[in-house]
Every structure is written in structure tokens, then in C-alpha cells.
Amino acid sequence: MSDATAEASLIRTCLRSSRPNFLVLAPLCAGLAMTAAWAEGLAFAPLDALLVLFGALLAHAAVNLFNEHHDFHSGLDALTERTPFSGGSGALPERPEAARAVRVAAWACLAGVMLIGAWFLWRAGPVMLLYGLAGLGLVLAYTGWLTRRPWLCLLAPGAGFGLLMVPGAHQALTGTLSATVVAAALVPTLMVSALLLINQVPDIDADRRVGRDHLAIRLGPLRAARLVALLLAAAFAVVPLAWWAGALPTTAWLMWLALPVLAWLLRGLWRLPAGVAQGELAPLLPLMGLNVVLLLASLALLNVGLWLAG
Structure with missing residues (x-):
């Protein structure tokens, strides 16, 4: 080979290893900061908007790259049965010699995030340091530390994409925080945590063997699926509650166009056959795919709804 x-x-x-098929999630979350600002009549510089989107993309890629590298070196990749939505990309087991390059790429992405963060620290002030340090801690701690603490493992992904990324981007762009952006951030907070939890179900046995301890392990597949259903229902409940409180505009109800998909998914999650608990994944896989579709469609619709309010 040359x-x-x-x-x-x-x-x-x-x-x-960066799992590019899933990287659209970060711009959709960061986009909520922009569309919330638009709905509030707040202006921001186009260059700053591009930097926010690029920073979100780099942060998501860094998490994925660190996760792939860690799972390869821990031996988890050799134990996991990969699905289209869980178990990693399989890139490093196929090319073990690339492990160092993946690790370097992870740190390079993180360095890019830190440079963009430094720009906004200069522009928006010291408050950005709080978002930056919290986000950096999540990126570095998730795979090696948080996956051994069940409730933190559940909350961390949603907090990263929702409560940190969305208000943090809004603060970076506008210098302010508002009820609108906090309400919007609750949707990805709940839905991303639900996504990670259901995607952990196929990996329960493998994760247990390498010392992980998350809620899918603690609850088992059937109860974990029902918790996912509750988190998704709560995410959709954010819109009417926040609208009633005056935090979201009427056009945010556009997200509820995805309600039929939610209803179908909740029915499937609540009625999973008992065989799933014995490792029969066939009934679960279509629901995992539908969950991805629901997440991306809901965030896209919420973005459009906020934009229309501007």
C-alpha cells in the first residue's frame, strides 16, 4: 500500500468513526439558538452563526471519535453486535492501525471547539467560560466515567445537546438568555437522552462485561423502553406548557405535526414483546430507526416554527 x-x-x-450520518443533530440543536433569537427579534452576525454551527458539529464529532477510540481499546467493539443505530461504526475493528489517527482527530476537533469558544469568550464575556468548561467536561468524561453512573449517563447527552448547546449558542450570538431559548432547549434535552437510552439496549450485555453501568442495564430492555416513551412524551409536552406560559410562540406548535409518529413509537415501545429482554432485537430495531426520524423531524419542525415567529 502506497x-x-x-x-x-x-x-x-x-x-x-465520527459517525457522519448522525452529525446533523448538532446543527439542528445549535439552530434552535438562532431561530429562538430570530423569534425574539434579536440580531446576530452571520459569521458568528457559522462559527456556532461549526463548533457544534466539531463538538459532536469529538464525542463520537473519543467514544469510538475508547470502545476499541476497551475491547467493547469485539463484544458488541452492531446495529444501524448502536454498537459504533465498526471502522476501527476493520482498521486497527488507524486508532492513533482517530484519537488525534478527536483532539483536533476538540481543539477547534476550544478556539471557537475562545472567540466567543472574547466577544460575549466570561459567562461563556461556564458553558465551555461544562461542555468540555462532558466530552471528556462521557465514555470513560459517566457511562458508569446510571442517572448521569442518562442526563449527560441531553444536557450537552440541549441545556448547554442551545442556551450557550444563544448567549454567544446575542449576549442574552431568555425563556424562549430555555424552553426550546428542553426539547432536545429530553429527546437526545431518550435516543441514547434506547440505543444502549442492544449493548446491555457487552456494556456490562466491560464495566459500564447505565439505566438500560439497571432497568432491563422493557422498562428502559418505557422510560424512553415517557421522555419523548415529556418533550412534546414542553410545547403546550411553554406556549401557555408565554415562553414559546404559537408557531412552535408546528412540532406537533410529528405527533402521529410519536404516537406510533410510544405504542411500539410500550408493547415490546418479552423476547426483547432475552436478546431478540428484531422488534426493537424499527423503533430505534423511527426514534431517530422523530428526533430529527421534531427539531427541524421546531426550528421552522420559531423562525416563522420572527
Whole structure:
């Protein structure tokens, strides 16, 4: 293999390890900060908006790359049965020699996030340091530490994409915090935590063998699925409650166009057959896919609803 071919192979492995199919989530979450500002009549610089979106993308990629590297070195990849939604990308088991490159890519993404954070620290003031340090802690601690603490493991992904990314981006762009952006942030907070929890169900046995301890392990597949259903229902309940309180505009109800998908998913999660608890994943996999569709569609619709209010 020539040097150019080997380098191209390393780059492809790093790209696969970043799980590019799922990276659209970060811009959708950061977008809520912009559409909330738009709904409130607040202006922000286009360059700052691009930096916020790029920073969110880099942060998500960094989490995925660190996770892939950790799971490969811990031996978890060798134990996991991969699905389209869980178990990692499989890139490093296919190309073990790329492990160092993936780790370097993770740190490079994190360095990019820190540089963008430094720009906004200068522009928006010391409050950005709080968001930055909390986000950095989540990125570095999630795979190796938080996955051994059940409730923190449940809350951390949603907090990262919701309560940190959305208000933090809004503060960076406008210098302010509002009830609108906090209400909007609650939706990804609940839905992203639900996504990670249901995606942990296929990995229960493998995760237990490498010392992880999350709620899917503690509750078992059936009760974990019902907790996912409750989190998703709570996310949709945010819109009417926040609208009633005056925190979200009427157009935010656009998110409820996804209600039929939610109803179908809740029915499936609540009525999973007992065989899922014995490792029969076939009934669960379509629901995992539908959950991804629901998450992305709901965030997109909420973004449009906030934008229409501007």
C-alpha cells in the first residue's frame, strides 16, 4: 500500500468513526439558538452563526471519535453486535492501525471547539467560560466515567445537546438568555437522552462485561423502553406548557405535526414483546430507526416554527 493510499485509508476511517450520518443533530440543536433569537427579534452576525454551527458539529464529532477510540481499546467493539443505530461504526475493528489517527482527530476537533469558544469568550464575556468548561467536561468524561453512573449517563447527552448547546449558542450570538431559548432547549434535552437510552439496549450485555453501568442495564430492555416513551412524551409536552406560559410562540406548535409518529413509537415501545429482554432485537430495531426520524423531524419542525415567529 502506497503512502497516499494509506493516508487516504486513515482519513476514511476517521470520517467513519465520527459517525457522519448522525452529525446533523448538532446543527439542528445549535439552530434552535438562532431561530429562538430570530423569534425574539434579536440580531446576530452571520459569521458568528457559522462559527456556532461549526463548533457544534466539531463538538459532536469529538464525542463520537473519543467514544469510538475508547470502545476499541476497551475491547467493547469485539463484544458488541452492531446495529444501524448502536454498537459504533465498526471502522476501527476493520482498521486497527488507524486508532492513533482517530484519537488525534478527536483532539483536533476538540481543539477547534476550544478556539471557537475562545472567540466567543472574547466577544460575549466570561459567562461563556461556564458553558465551555461544562461542555468540555462532558466530552471528556462521557465514555470513560459517566457511562458508569446510571442517572448521569442518562442526563449527560441531553444536557450537552440541549441545556448547554442551545442556551450557550444563544448567549454567544446575542449576549442574552431568555425563556424562549430555555424552553426550546428542553426539547432536545429530553429527546437526545431518550435516543441514547434506547440505543444502549442492544449493548446491555457487552456494556456490562466491560464495566459500564447505565439505566438500560439497571432497568432491563422493557422498562428502559418505557422510560424512553415517557421522555419523548415529556418533550412534546414542553410545547403546550411553554406556549401557555408565554415562553414559546404559537408557531412552535408546528412540532406537533410529528405527533402521529410519536404516537406510533410510544405504542411500539410500550408493547415490546418479552423476547426483547432475552436478546431478540428484531422488534426493537424499527423503533430505534423511527426514534431517530422523530428526533430529527421534531427539531427541524421546531426550528421552522420559531423562525416563522420572527
